[in-house]
Amino acid sequence: MEERARPGAAFLAFDVGKSSHRACAVDASGEVLFNREVANRPADIDRALAEAGAGARVVVDQKRNIGALVVARARAAGNPVSHLPGIAMKKARDMFPVTAKTDAIDAEVIARTAAGMPWTLREVAEETPAAASLRMLAAQRDFAVGSRTRAVNRLRAVLLEADPAFESAVDPSSRWQLAVLAELGGPFGIRAAGLRRFRSVAERAGGARRAASDRLWAAAAASASSGRPELAAESELVRSLAARAAADSAEAARLDALISDSLAGDEAYEALLTVPGVGPKTAAALVTLVDVSMFRSHDELAAYAGLAPCNRQSGTSLNSSSPSRGGNRTLKNLLIYSCTSLVGTDNRFGRYYDSCRARGMRHNKALKAVARKRLKVIYAIMRDGTPYREG
Structure with missing residues (x-):
């Protein structure tokens, strides 16, 4: 596509990437003024903004992570910023007479969609430093919760394969049960540790009532005495997965406290x-x-x-x-x-x-x-x- 730099762009679209972006500028009539690669560096982005002209609406397909620098530089230059959601961009590309998928085509699709269908755009609201910090904490909490869920699901799968009866007796949402599994392992590890150490670990973790801990001990003893062979990897996997689930639970709780403190008075x-x-x-x-x-x-x-x-x-x-x-x-x-x-x-x-x-x-x-x-x-x-x- 021939590159022609002209002043007065109405829209400057960025198909954002990690090391570089593709920038496409169009005027009010939809004519392409330029479409070229722009390094993901402040000076290069600023040059593209200056070439597009003051007042051009900057449109990105990702407003966080790899698109954050574009949004920040556009804000600093005084340009309005909008976001075209990925699903809207994909559907818009299907309306264009192209079969290939390239960065140049994607950038032009974003620009022409913004010019022809402005109602598909979402305004990117300005974010205060406090709001940005809060968003990052919330995202990290979601990551910790997702990691905990994966660890718990894998732990259940390991226990279920070894002994369904013992798996049904385990409650991975219980802090003390995760502590027992993380320190002692599966049923064979629990029985080998003995009742006294088992109770010590459960009570040290907090929240273990004697009746509840006795039920888990009985289930572990029955599983270890059932005559099934002890798998070498079973205890190691149970320890690793339980420790990971417990650590992720503690991290999620810590982040919850930080978020609550940040929102106090809001x-x-x-x-x-x-x-x-x-x-x-x-x-x-x-x-x-x-x-x-x-x-x-x-x-x-x-x-x-x-x-x-x-x-x-x-x-x-x-x-x-x-x-x-x-x-x-x-x-x-x-x-x-x-x-x-x-x-x-x-x-x-x-x-x-x-x-x-x-x-x-x-x-x-x-x-x-x-x-x-x-x-x-x-x-x-x-x-x-x-x-x-x-x-």
Whole structure:
């Protein structure tokens, strides 16, 4: 593609990469002014911004990580910044008469989509240092939780292969049980350590009641005495996976405390804690994941969270509504499953759950309906900073 540098670009699109980006500038009529590679360095990005001209809207396909420097330099130059979500960009590329996928094509697709369909863009809100720190802590917490989940699932798989009866007796959410498995290993390691040491480890970890620890000891002793051979790798894997799950749990708890401390005194966070069923974890996720100024109504926020129904209509042959499978999955799960604590309560949301069940809804569907109803309140509270009041 011939490169022609002209002033007065309306849009400057970046198909961002780790070491370099592809920058494509188009004017108001959609004509390409230039399309070239730009190193992921401040000086090179600044030159592309200057060549595009003051006031050009910068559009990126990734606003974090590898795209963060582009966003920062565009902000410093006074350019407005927008984000074209990856799924929107992929669908837009399918409308272009090209079969290849190259950085040059992707950059032009972003630029032409921004010029021709500006409603597909998402404004990139400015972020204060405090908000950026909070977002990074929340992302690290999600990483720790995901790592813990993988370790626990693998631990269960190892125990299940060795002895299903012992696996069913283990509760990986219990801190003291993870401590026992991390220090002593599987059933053979527990029996070899003896009852006294087993109880010492369980009680030192905290939270182990004698009746509960006796049940785990009995299950381990029965498994080790069942006549099955002891696998050499079993105890080693159990120790490693239990230790990893325990460490990830401690890291997630530490990050939760840091997030709560960072949000202390935050108006929206404090107001959200007054909503029934919203605890520190859900409130922190809402504050870090949702910029309420970007949504014109609670309906838009519901669509973002994946709580809005997906309507399908075509002539007279198709007219249906089904649950959405999209949206921000992390936020969606938090909003839905935090409603579990509302079941059986006498507040408006608990009564709404009862009415949904009375109409024949299953439990999970009723929880989602309650989450959608509660989201209207959450949106208003985040928008106005006003605590919740029943009725």
